[in-house]
Amino acid sequence: MRIKDEVVNANTIGISGHIRPDGDCVGACMALYQYLCKVYPEKRVDVFLEQPSEVFSCICGIEQIRTDFKTDVEKYDAFIALDTVKERMGEAEKLFDKAVKTINIDHHISNSGCGDVNYVDAGSSSTSELVYDVLTEEELDVEIAKAIYIGIIHDTGVMRYSNTSPKTLQIAAKLISFGFDFSELIEKTFYEKTYVQNLLLGRALLESIQFMDGKCIVSGLVKRTLEFYHADSKDLEGIVSQLNQTAGVECTIFMYQTGIQEYKVSLRSKGKVDVAKIAMFFGGGGHVRAAGCTMNGTFHDVVNNLSLHIEKQMKEAGLL
Numbered sequence: 001m002r003i004k005d006e007v008v009n010a011n012t013i014g015i016s017g018h019i020r021p022d023g024d025c026v027g028a029c030m031a032l033y034q035y036l037c038k039v040y041p042e043k044r045v046d047v048f049l050e051q052p053s054e055v056f057s058c059i060c061g062i063e064q065i066r067t068d069f070k071t072d073v074e075k076y077d078a079f080i081a082l083d084t085v086k087e088r089m090g091e092a093e094k095l096f097d098k099a100v101k102t103i104n105i106d107h108h109i110s111n112s113g114c115g116d117v118n119y120v121d122a123g124s125s126s127t128s129e130l131v132y133d134v135l136t137e138e139e140l141d142v143e144i145a146k147a148i149y150i151g152i153i154h155d156t157g158v159m160r161y162s163n164t165s166p167k168t169l170q171i172a173a174k175l176i177s178f179g180f181d182f183s184e185l186i187e188k189t190f191y192e193k194t195y196v197q198n199l200l201l202g203r204a205l206l207e208s209i210q211f212m213d214g215k216c217i218v219s220g221l222v223k224r225t226l227e228f229y230h231a232d233s234k235d236l237e238g239i240v241s242q243l244n245q246t247a248g249v250e251c252t253i254f255m256y257q258t259g260i261q262e263y264k265v266s267l268r269s270k271g272k273v274d275v276a277k278i279a280m281f282f283g284g285g286g287h288v289r290a291a292g293c294t295m296n297g298t299f300h301d302v303v304n305n306l307s308l309h310i311e312k313q314m315k316e317a318g319l320l
């Protein structure tokens with residue numbers, strides 16, 4: 001796909017990603033937004049997202065993000081959904097549904113393509129990598145390169161996860177040749193945590209429980225803890241991967257309470273358990289090694305329901 005071929009006849013273009021946008025989602029949306037504004041100054045381009053984490057304020061144009069999800073444009077000529085299926089777009093789903101032409105670019109294995117035109121490749125490290133594919137290299141610049149690079153490092157855990165391919169690294173090499181301070185970007189957007197974020201990480205680690213012979217680990221944070229620290233979902237990123245780094249663990253469950261009997265669940269695996277399959281069973285999605293869903297019930301209900309599926313897969317894989 002060349003994005004220019006897809007939107008050349010559109011006078012108004014909307015872009016959005018998923019609710020609670022992560023680094024890949026923000027990077028991909030902002031890279032494409034900057035690119036389309038640059039290539040087509042005469043077109044109206046709008047980017048809609050829930051307020052991204054403060055760490056992404058280094059991305060050029062981030063203040064242009066529309067969090068109101070209202071639009072004076074009745075109907076976009078083209079609407080691009082990045083890093084998501086339409087059901088996970090929150091308020092932007094309505095704008096997507098109304099658009100004349102819809103385009104979907106994503107790398108989730110659980111997404112079979114929700115646009116009129118789709119560029120979905122589960123083999124890709126990130127949606128940002130796919131955005132790089134659909135742009136023309138001559139029109140890239142340092143600010144677009146930075147946004148794509150942030151997206152790639154976030155979804156690959158700084159080029160560490162198995163979704164990192166030779167192509168991912170070749171693209172990263174081209175991006176850093178634009179000369180931005182990649183080291184600072186990694187430090188400031190990925191590793192650096194606020195004091196409160198570290199306290200919450202500490203609590204989650206301290207209260208974690210290993211079971212299934214130590215092959216599974218679970219931890220969770222209830223609403224009153226989040227309220228005590230004035231924390232939201234943006235303060236919990238990275239906790240699940242830290243838990244999953246525990247030696248001997250094959251599968252990790254981290255959840256935080258979002259309602260009286262409701263939890264947002266993050267799942268991680270070291271590759272032998274397919275957590276996308278489990279998350280999809282409960283109405284969510286993701287990748288083999290990283291997936292998520294929202295579940296109802298008490299903390300223990302959620303653990304029990306997930307454990308049945310994890311145990312089944314572990315037995316099939318000969319781990320139990």
Ligand code: 5GP
Nearest residue numbers: 088266267284285286287290291292293294
């Ligand atoms: P995380 O655990 O970091 O929130 O998400 C891990 C992966 O699963 C990400 O690729 C994310 O997009 C996907 N994911 C998380 N929650 C959901 C969900 O509720 N629905 C879908 N379809 N995907 C999810």
Ligand code: MN
Nearest residue numbers: 024083127155
């Ligand atoms: Mn992604």
